[in-house]
Amino acid sequence: MLLAMAGAAVAAALLAWLAQAWARLAWHRYQQAFTAEARLRLSEFFVFVDPLQLWLLTVLLCGVGALLAYVLSGSIAVAGLCGAAGLYMPRWLAARAKAIRLARFDEQLPEALLSMAWSLRAGASLPVALRAAVADGAVPLSQELGLLLREQRMGIGLEQCLENLHARMATEACGLMCAALRIAVRTGGNLSDALERIAVNLRARLLIHRRIHALTAQGRMQAWVVGALPVLLLAVLDKLEPEAMAPLWRTPAGWTVLGLILLLEAAGIAMIRRLTRIEV
Structure with missing residues (x-):
C-alpha cells in the first residue's frame, strides 16, 4: 500500500513537473510570437514602442480583467474566459486599427x-x-x-x-x-x-460605399440590439432571482449553456452583419 501511494505521488509530481514545463514553454513561445507580431504591426502604423512593454501591459490587463470577473461572478471559468479575451484583445485592436x-x-x-x-x-x-x-x-x-x-x-x-x-x-x-x-x-x-x-x-466608388453604409445602418444596429437583449435579460434575471440563476454561473452545466449562448450570439451577429454588407 505504501509503495502504491509512493508511486502515485511520484507519478503525480512527474505529471505536475511536465505540465509546468509545457506551460512555461508555451508561454515563452506565445510571448515571442506576440512581440514579433506587435513589432510588425506597430511599424506598419509608424508607431515605435517597445513590444516587451506592450506585452507586460497586456499581461497586466489580462490579470486585472480576470480578477474583476472572478470578484463579480465568483466563477473561475468566467475569469478564465475574460483573461483569454484579454490576450486576444490586442490582436483585435490591431486588426481594427489597420482596417481604419x-x-x-x-x-x-x-x-x-x-x-x-x-x-x-x-x-x-x-x-x-x-x-x-x-x-x-x-x-x-x-x-x-x-x-x-x-x-x-x-x-x-x-x-x-x-x-x-x-x-x-x-x-x-x-x-x-x-x-x-x-x-x-x-x-x-x-x-x-x-x-x-x-x-x-x-x-x-467611395460615394456609393457611403450611401450603402447609410442605408444598411439600421440593419447593423438591429444586429447589436438583438445580440444585447439576451445579455441584458441574464443580468436582470440575476438581480431578480439570484438563487435561481446561481447554477448558471457556478455549475459545469451552466457554463456549457453560457458557452452555447455566446456561440449562438456571435453566429447571429456575424450572420446579420454579413447580410448587411454589400460589396461594390
Missing part, C-alpha cells in the same frame, strides 16, 4: 491622384508630383508615399517601391494606382489623364 488606416488611405487617395495629375500637366516629373502629394496630404497617405520616396532615394527601383506600397496598403484603390504608375514607367503614355480617370472612379 486602409479606409482612410482610400478616402485620401483620389485627392492625391488629382494633385499628382495636375502636377504632371504643369510639367513636373513623377517624383516631384509625389513629393507635392506628400506635402499636401494627411496621415496615412503622406506617410506611405513618403516611405515610397525614401525607398527610391535608397536606390530601390520604382516598381519594387510600388509593390512594397501595395503590400502595405492591400486595397483595390492602391492596386489601381500602382498598376497605372508601373504601366507608365514601362511603356510611357499620358499618365496625368490615367491618374485623373482613376481618381474620378475612386471618388464615385
Whole structure:
C-alpha cells in the first residue's frame, strides 16, 4: 500500500513537473510570437514602442480583467474566459486599427491622384508630383508615399517601391494606382489623364460605399440590439432571482449553456452583419 501511494505521488509530481514545463514553454513561445507580431504591426502604423512593454501591459490587463470577473461572478471559468479575451484583445485592436488606416488611405487617395495629375500637366516629373502629394496630404497617405520616396532615394527601383506600397496598403484603390504608375514607367503614355480617370472612379466608388453604409445602418444596429437583449435579460434575471440563476454561473452545466449562448450570439451577429454588407 505504501509503495502504491509512493508511486502515485511520484507519478503525480512527474505529471505536475511536465505540465509546468509545457506551460512555461508555451508561454515563452506565445510571448515571442506576440512581440514579433506587435513589432510588425506597430511599424506598419509608424508607431515605435517597445513590444516587451506592450506585452507586460497586456499581461497586466489580462490579470486585472480576470480578477474583476472572478470578484463579480465568483466563477473561475468566467475569469478564465475574460483573461483569454484579454490576450486576444490586442490582436483585435490591431486588426481594427489597420482596417481604419486602409479606409482612410482610400478616402485620401483620389485627392492625391488629382494633385499628382495636375502636377504632371504643369510639367513636373513623377517624383516631384509625389513629393507635392506628400506635402499636401494627411496621415496615412503622406506617410506611405513618403516611405515610397525614401525607398527610391535608397536606390530601390520604382516598381519594387510600388509593390512594397501595395503590400502595405492591400486595397483595390492602391492596386489601381500602382498598376497605372508601373504601366507608365514601362511603356510611357499620358499618365496625368490615367491618374485623373482613376481618381474620378475612386471618388464615385467611395460615394456609393457611403450611401450603402447609410442605408444598411439600421440593419447593423438591429444586429447589436438583438445580440444585447439576451445579455441584458441574464443580468436582470440575476438581480431578480439570484438563487435561481446561481447554477448558471457556478455549475459545469451552466457554463456549457453560457458557452452555447455566446456561440449562438456571435453566429447571429456575424450572420446579420454579413447580410448587411454589400460589396461594390
